[in-house]
Amino acid sequence: DICKACGSFGKDEESRMIVCTQCGQCYHPYCISVTVTKVMLQKGWRCLDCTVCEGCGGPYDEGRLLLCDDCDISYHTYCLDPPLETVPKGNW
Numbered sequence: 001d002i003c004k005a006c007g008s009f010g011k012d013e014e015s016r017m018i019v020c021t022q023c024g025q026c027y028h029p030y031c032i033s034v035t036v037t038k039v040m041l042q043k044g045w046r047c048l049d050c051t052v053c054e055g056c057g058g059p060y061d062e063g064r065l066l067l068c069d070d071c072d073i074s075y076h077t078y079c080l081d082p083p084l085e086t087v088p089k090g091n092w
Contacts, residue, residue, distance in 0.1 A: 004047075005031035022050035039071035046072065055079025066092050 001017055002009060004025045009015055017026040018036060021044035029036050032047075046052070051067065052059045053076045066084075067074045069091045077084040 001026040003028045003031055018045050020045060020047040020050055022046050025049075034072070037070055043071060043073070053079050063087075068092060 001019075003017060005027050016029070018029055018034065018040070019026050025047055027034070027047065034040075034045075036045075051065070051072075051074050053065060054073050055075050056079050058076070061076055064077045064087065065074050066077060066080075066087060077087060
């Protein structure tokens with residue numbers, strides 16, 4: 001597999017890639033500034049092109065779409081229960 005971001009295979013430890021569960025594209029985690037977590041390995045990971053709200057399934061309104069810092073799952077602020085008025089500052 002070739003990294004979609006850099007176009008290379010990488011070497012040794014650098015050759016490890018993550019695969020988008022939606023589109024199947026491969027990426028070196030360091031090319032896209034992603035730290036691979038146990039949750040991501042268990043639940044899967046989506047690249048930014050495939051990121052959708054887990055609540056409504058919509059890819060739109062990216063300004064209100066929150067990505068979890070631990071697992072990369074995302075929700076619109078208004079799809080959370082309870083909904084959030086604004087995007088929180090810091091980690092989520």
